[in-house]
Amino acid sequence: MASRRFPFIGGLTALLLLLWTAGGTAAADQRPDAALETLLSDARAEAARPGACAAPAADSLVRIVCDGEIRLGVRHHYPLFGEMTGGEYSGYDVDVGRAIAARLGVGVDYARVNAANRIPMLAEDRIDLIIATMGHNTPRDGQVRFIRPHYYRSETILVGPRELEVEDWSDIAGRSICVTIGNGSNQNMVSQGARLMLFDNAGALPERLQDGTCALAAQDDSFFAYYFAQPAFAARYDVKFGFAQVPWGMAVARTGSQRLGDALDLVSQIFHRDGVFLRLAQENRIRTVFLEAQQAIWSSAACNRAGGNDDPACVLPALDAAIEPTEFAARVEAFEAWMKDRTGVALSLAMLKTKPAWTLFWSGVVNSLMLVAGALAATMTFALLIGAMFTARAAPLRWAARALTMVLQSSPIVLTLVIMATLAHALFAYSTAVALCATIVALGLANGCNAGQAISEAMRTLRAEGAADGGLFQRAVALSATQIVSFLVNATKGTPIAAFVGAPELLSALTDITSFASGRATTYGLLLIFYILVVMAVMWGCGRLRLWLERRQAAA
C-alpha cells in the first residue's frame, strides 16, 4: 500500500515543484529588475556585433554602451541640485545621474545646461539625458520623452518667521509676500488677497525676508532647500504651507531613444523602490516628503512590476499647462507678425491669446473703469460733504472736518490705502468688492478732503467780498472748480495703487497674466497707454465740468 502511495506522492510533489518553479520564474519576470537586465543584455549584445556602434540609426542605449559613457545635461548653478565648484559637479541631480550611469554600467560625461538650452541640446544630440530641475508639463511632452516615474517634485512654498502664525490660505489676506515676477503661482496668492512685492531675481527673496521687508516669501521649495540647509536660517524660518506642485522629470530625445527611455523608466522605478533617490536626497539635504511617498508606492506589489510605469495608478500625470486659446488668437498672432514685418516692433499681446489671460484682462479693465468711476464719485461726494462741514455753523462739524483733512493731508496715499484696507479686512472677509470699496473710499477721502477745503476757502472769499447768503455754497463750488477738477484727476491717477492692496484692477490682472505668459514689456506698455488714455478722458470730462461750473458762477 505504502509502495503504491509513494509514486503518487512523488508525482504530486514533482508537479507542485514544477508549478512553484514556473510561478516563481513568472513572478521574477514581472519585476522591473529582470526587464532592465533583458534590455541591457540586448543592448550589449547588439553593441558587440561588428559595425553596430558605427550604425547611424543605432538606439541611444546601444550607442551609450558602445561609448562606455552617457552624456548628461545638468545645471551648474542651482544650489543643492546641480552646482559646479572648482570643476567638480555636485548636487542631487548630479548624484542621480551618477547612480544611473553606474546602473547602466557606463561612465558619465557632464554638460552644462540651463533652462533655455536644455531641450535644444537634447534635440541636437549634444546630450543623451537631461537631469536639470525640469518640470514635467503637457506642452513639453511634445518636445522630449519624459522618464516615468518622476525623480522629484517641487512645489511653491510660503516661508516666514517661525513665530508668524500662518497655516493656510485664510491667513494670508492683506499680508505682504515677496515673490518673483513671472512666477506661475502668483495668481494663487493674489486671488487670496495677499499684497505681492515683486522682484526680478529669486536671490532677493531670502534677503528681503531677513531684513523684514516682507512677512512671507514664496518660491519653489527646491530654491529654498539651500537656505534651509543653513542652520541659522532654518532656526528662524519655517515652511508655512506648499501649493502648486510640479513633478520633475528626467528626459531623453523623442527620436532614437526608445530603448534608452524604457531602460531609464525601469531604473527610476527601481531607484524609488530601493530608496536610492531618497538616500541621495538626504545626502544633499533637500526635502524628501515626495520621495518618501513614492518609495511606498513603488514598493507595493501593484506598482513594482515591469509595466508599473505605464499604470496611471502608479505614475503621476504631467502638469496640465496647456492653455486654451481664444477664438481670435490666430488673428492676434497674424497681427503681431504683420507688425513685426512692417515696423520691426515685436509685440506680444499675451492677454488676447489665451482664454484665462483674456478673462483676467477683461475683468481687470472692467474693475479699473469701475474703480475710476467710483473714485470720481467718492471724491466729489466727500468734497461736497467736507466742504459743507467746513462751512457749517456748528463748531464740532468744522473741527471734525479740519482734523480729518489735516490727518489725510499728512498721510501718503499708499498709507491711507493700507489703513483703509486693514480696517476693511478687520470688518469683512476679503473679497473683490471689499478691496475695491476700500480703495474707492481711501481715494475719495484723500482727494475729497483737499477739494472740500478748497470749497471752504472759496466760501470764505465770497463772504469776505460780502456776497449774499442765497446759493453761496453752489457759488463756492463753482469758484473752486479748478481745484476740484485737479483732485478728481488726482483720484483717477491714484486708482492703479489699488493693486497694492490686492484689488483686482488692470495692473493686478496684467501682473497675473505675465506670470504665465510672455511679453512683459508690451503688456506693461499697453497698461501705461490704457491709464494715460483714461486719465486724459477724465481730464477732458473734468474740463467740461469746470467750464460748466464757471459759466454758472458767471451767471450767478
Added chain:
Amino acid sequence: MIQLETIMDEFLPRFLSGMTVNFEIAAIALAVGLGLGLLLALARLGPGAVRAPAILLLGVMRAAPTFVVMFFLLNAIPREAVLFGVNVSPSGVMTVALSLVPYSAAYIADNGVEALRRFRAGSRLGALLFLPNVTRVFFVLVMSSSTGAAIGVHEGIAVILQFADRMPHLGDKLVLFGIGVLCFGAVLQGGFALINLLHRHLGRRVAAGLAAAQTPKG
C-alpha cells in the same frame, strides 16, 4: 499692546532711516525733473516746431500715473541692460525716482513757463513764486515716493508695513500707522511752513529792491 521699547528701540530708528530713502528718491526725481522740465518749458515758449511736440509730451506726462510708470520701468528695462558697456539697469530706488519724473518734470515745466511769462511781464515777485513751488513739489514727491513699498524699496511706508505685519492686533497696527501719519505729516507741514517763510522772505527782499530802485538817488 505694542511695547513702548519696541517702538523707540526698533521701529522708530528703522522708520526714520526709511524716511531718508523717501527724501533721497524725491531729491533724485526733482533733480531730473528740473533738468527735463526747464527744457520743456523753454520748448513750450519756443517756435511752433518745438512747441507742439513739447505740449503733447507734457500732456502725456501729466496724465501718466506714477504707480503704473513704476511697473512699466520695472518690467520694460531688462535687468542686464547695458549701454556703452555700462550696466544701466536701475536699482529699486532709482526705478521709483524715475517713475516720479514725468510728474515732476511736467510740474516744473508748467511753473517754469508761468514764472518766465511773469518775469517777461515785469513781475519779479510773481516769477519768484517758482522757488516756493519747486519746494512744494519736493514735499509732494517725498509723499509720492511711498509707492516704492510695492516693489520692496526700503522706504518709510515699507518699514511701517513690515512692522504692522508682525502685529497680530488691529490696535497695534493702528498705532504704527498713526506714528507714520504723524512723522510724514510733521515733515509735510513743516515743509510747507518753510515754503511760506521762504516765500515771504524773498518777497520782502524783492520789494525792498524795488523800493530802493524807485528811491531817487542823491
